[in-house]
Amino acid sequence: MSQARTNLFSTIKLAGEVILGKERQIRLSLACLLARGHLLIEDLPGVGKTTLAHTLAQLLGLRFSRIQFTSDLLPADIIGSSIYDREKGSFHFLPGPIFSQVLLADEINRATPKTQSALLEAMEERQVSAEGETHRLPTPFFVIATQNPSYQIGTFALPESQMDRFLMRIDLGYPDRDAERQLLTGGNPRERMSTLPIALGTNELQALQSEIGEVHAAPPLIDYVQALVEQTRHDRAFVHGLSPRAALALLAAGRAWAFMEGRTMALPEDIQAVFPGVAGHRLRLAQGNGHATAENLANLIERTPLP
Amino acid sequence: MKTRKHAEPLERAAVPWLLTCALATAAPHASHLPVWLSCLVSGVIASRFWLWNVNKPLPSRWLLTLLVIAATAGIALQYRTILGRDAGVALLVLFMALKPMEMRWRRDAIVVVMLGFFLLLTHYLYSQSIPTGLWLMTAATLQTATLVRIYGGSQPPAIIMRKAATMLAQAAPLMLVLFVLFPRVSGPLWGLPQDAHSSRSGLPDSIEPGSISDLVLNGSLAFRVRFEETPPSNSNLYWRGPVMDEFDGRTWRPARLEREPVPKIDALGKSTRYELTLEPQNQRWLLALDAPAALPPDAHLSPRMQALSRHPIRARSRFTMQSVLDYRAGIEESASILKLARQLPAEGNARARALAKSWQEKHHNPAAIAAEALQLFREENFIYTLQPPLLQENSIDQFLYETRRGFCEHYASAFVFLMRAAGVPARIVAGYQGGEINPVDGYLTVRQSDAHAWAEIWVAGRGWQRVDPTAAIAPARVESGIADALPAGESLPVMARVDLGWLRQMRFRWEAINNSWNQWVLGYNPERQREMLSRIGLGEIDWRGMTALLSVICGVLLAAITMWTLWSRSRLDPAQRAWFRCCARLKKLGMPRHPWEGPLAYAERIAKSHAGYGEIALQAASAYANVRYGKGNPLDIRIIAAATKRLPNNWRFT
Numbered sequence: 001m002s003q004a005r006t007n008l009f010s011t012i013k014l015a016g017e018v019i020l021g022k023e024r025q026i027r028l029s030l031a032c033l034l035a036r037g038h039l040l041i042e043d044l045p046g047v048g049k050t051t052l053a054h055t056l057a058q059l060l061g062l063r064f065s066r067i068q069f070t071s072d073l074l075p076a077d078i079i080g081s082s083i084y085d086r087e088k089g090s091f092h093f094l095p096g097p098i099f100s101q102v103l104l105a106d107e108i109n110r111a112t113p114k115t116q117s118a119l120l121e122a123m124e125e126r127q128v129s130a131e132g133e134t135h136r137l138p139t140p141f142f143v144i145a146t147q148n149p150s151y152q153i154g155t156f157a158l159p160e161s162q163m164d165r166f167l168m169r170i171d172l173g174y175p176d177r178d179a180e181r182q183l184l185t186g187g188n189p190r191e192r193m194s195t196l197p198i199a200l201g202t203n204e205l206q207a208l209q210s211e212i213g214e215v216h217a218a219p220p221l222i223d224y225v226q227a228l229v230e231q232t233r234h235d236r237a238f239v240h241g242l243s244p245r246a247a248l249a250l251l252a253a254g255r256a257w258a259f260m261e262g263r264t265m266a267l268p269e270d271i272q273a274v275f276p277g278v279a280g281h282r283l284r285l286a287q288g289n290g291h292a293t294a295e296n297l298a299n300l301i302e303r304t305p306l307p
Numbered sequence: 308m309k310t311r312k313h314a315e316p317l318e319r320a321a322v323p324w325l326l327t328c329a330l331a332t333a334a335p336h337a338s339h340l341p342v343w344l345s346c347l348v349s350g351v352i353a354s355r356f357w358l359w360n361v362n363k364p365l366p367s368r369w370l371l372t373l374l375v376i377a378a379t380a381g382i383a384l385q386y387r388t389i390l391g392r393d394a395g396v397a398l399l400v401l402f403m404a405l406k407p408m409e410m411r412w413r414r415d416a417i418v419v420v421m422l423g424f425f426l427l428l429t430h431y432l433y434s435q436s437i438p439t440g441l442w443l444m445t446a447a448t449l450q451t452a453t454l455v456r457i458y459g460g461s462q463p464p465a466i467i468m469r470k471a472a473t474m475l476a477q478a479a480p481l482m483l484v485l486f487v488l489f490p491r492v493s494g495p496l497w498g499l500p501q502d503a504h505s506s507r508s509g510l511p512d513s514i515e516p517g518s519i520s521d522l523v524l525n526g527s528l529a530f531r532v533r534f535e536e537t538p539p540s541n542s543n544l545y546w547r548g549p550v551m552d553e554f555d556g557r558t559w560r561p562a563r564l565e566r567e568p569v570p571k572i573d574a575l576g577k578s579t580r581y582e583l584t585l586e587p588q589n590q591r592w593l594l595a596l597d598a599p600a601a602l603p604p605d606a607h608l609s610p611r612m613q614a615l616s617r618h619p620i621r622a623r624s625r626f627t628m629q630s631v632l633d634y635r636a637g638i639e640e641s642a643s644i645l646k647l648a649r650q651l652p653a654e655g656n657a658r659a660r661a662l663a664k665s666w667q668e669k670h671h672n673p674a675a676i677a678a679e680a681l682q683l684f685r686e687e688n689f690i691y692t693l694q695p696p697l698l699q700e701n702s703i704d705q706f707l708y709e710t711r712r713g714f715c716e717h718y719a720s721a722f723v724f725l726m727r728a729a730g731v732p733a734r735i736v737a738g739y740q741g742g743e744i745n746p747v748d749g750y751l752t753v754r755q756s757d758a759h760a761w762a763e764i765w766v767a768g769r770g771w772q773r774v775d776p777t778a779a780i781a782p783a784r785v786e787s788g789i790a791d792a793l794p795a796g797e798s799l800p801v802m803a804r805v806d807l808g809w810l811r812q813m814r815f816r817w818e819a820i821n822n823s824w825n826q827w828v829l830g831y832n833p834e835r836q837r838e839m840l841s842r843i844g845l846g847e848i849d850w851r852g853m854t855a856l857l858s859v860i861c862g863v864l865l866a867a868i869t870m871w872t873l874w875s876r877s878r879l880d881p882a883q884r885a886w887f888r889c890c891a892r893l894k895k896l897g898m899p900r901h902p903w904e905g906p907l908a909y910a911e912r913i914a915k916s917h918a919g920y921g922e923i924a925l926q927a928a929s930a931y932a933n934v935r936y937g938k939g940n941p942l943d944i945r946i947i948a949a950a951t952k953r954l955p956n957n958w959r960f961t
Contacts, residue, residue: 265937269905305902
């Protein structure tokens, strides 16, 4: 096993010591990052969204910045702005917090749509344009956004097209009894976080990302991905089925998951493991205002026999 | 290992499907069930739905038993029996409603569906029309969909319905082959129990003023005719029904005859061949075109030249007949029939008698006497109407001298009376006149509203001659039909009206469809079958040959389906086949794989629940995963096969 791979597993282990009882979510987040995707964490305040994002940045040794989204946040507060330099007699660009390797966009749905779209554009293009100049963002570049469930007051729900920019959406949920007890007796996770070593170097991360591209996806697996996507398109419970972009995301995330399971080929099980994360926020329910529930997603899987 | 017995609980979500089935199959029976039973049945189904909705337990066995006994007693009281069509269907409907009340297991649900299929069949005992067929097709799809739902798990209803419809569509070729080739017996498609023959409207067997005009208000179908060549003109279409020769002063009826010879009919022109499809009327009349020349095997000609079948027509039946429009008949008519045709009541209608006597003295020629009578109708102020005033005693005199308003039976009756009083043998013929050609399929449609009465006089040396006095007053009646002949403003059934062009077109079309349904689906009898088979080159085939052919075709169809299934299985790659074999073995050991479950996940599940087989399953699963999803060596298939062999292979007969 390569050093990078060993370090990946120790990353998972170390993160598990900070965020207790959430190994599955940690693995999903890492799979998302390894598949070069942005991550959306949706849950109630106080269940550890920010801690998870912070821990991952810390363990990966990446330059980290955090923006707390509010309703009066402006696009320039994220991207940066041009300032007049009196000495040189010209404008020069002062980069905003987005110029980092991991951007934690906290409570993204509290900002106005205009600000949201500035961020989401940068996520897609991996560059920002200001005053006619294009500035490339550093690599790797991840956005880990958190949002509160949209029924909370004072939120602007992300439009569908922008939800699609996130490779995965995960929720954390309440910790189980043991984990919560450990949390209550073991001291502040933030303190433990500050002592975390860098477990996976940037070069190693990039090596792993390219290794994931080599995880074998056999024709029967592609058939399965197609069958699953097809199933969402025929289901009247949803407004639309999954897009081809979502199908690509599903395959990429599945490969990353297979890689983390220590396999050189992706299996239907891997696709099924990442399916709720990849499809959940992309399938809007035809009735009511929400997105597909865990039950909907499990049902979709159960209705799709393996080809 | 303990075998599981039918104890699979019924999914909650399948209940509405089953209740919809119960409703769909029972509801159309409501039209002929007693009201209390319909209310009971809908109440039971509604309360079952309510129980489902609020998730309450089902009623106790005691309560249900009590309900069954009470309702069965009610049915027995209502019908005075629990056997026969009506009572039997009522019981079935009752059970259909009550069975869901004790529906707990999957097996109960299957009973409900099967009962539903059976109940569907009973609808054909009441109606065999196209709408019934369509409704039953829909209900059968719903039943099949319910089976799919019960066994196939939760899916969107549209997908379930589509699956069921596909399954039925796949069965359609087999159905068609069975329909065409299954050996037929004579008689209707469905043998109806005796209590199915209620009174039918049709020609009366006696005529008094008003008996035909009542019938004319009835727009229902009497029969349909297909001519082999161009149909004769409307004024030649006299469909001969009962002949009335006995008059009691008010009512005309056929006299009771001793054995009489059948009159000889000489054709003067060429004969017309046609096929007549008679609606059930519970009479023996075949209503052949005047005068019948060749009759179907089961019919004979009466002494009054009427075509009669051996048995009353109780189901829609088809007859091929031949008639001559230009004929000479009964030149040597027997004395007793001629005597009947001269008979009059001893007294009454003195003025008419006197008038006839004056004609008799003036002319010696019967034809001239008849011409006098027709001239009287034509020249005096007689009116043809559906709403004549009521006639009292001396009805003929009253009609001829006072009211002068009447329908065909008044004119025929007065005419025959006058002829007899003048010494000319005469009688009334009832039947239908004219008909309407449906431009869509070319069939001539004759309705009850085409009912008519005309007269026949006997002339020495020329035999019986048809005289239609109505034609003298209202020539349009005979030339173009009843609607044109009546004064404007008289009400006629919608079906006989000629205005409303688009409605007429729709009606023609619908009737043509209905007629083909009757001719080819309901009337698919041994002859039709022979005709059909000779069209496809199987002319001389008896029922044995047909059965053999049927078995061969069904066998070939089934074999083709089997081959196709086997072929699609052989399309599986070898690794998949080996893996499925392994899964089948594990399934027999009580660990079935879900169709959506990946190999490793399956093996891990087995390892958790049946530790003994976990290792074998994991071996096979990872070998399979390697070959199918990885770049594994095809030789790994042997690992799957070897692992499979290590699993015990015990057959369970359940």
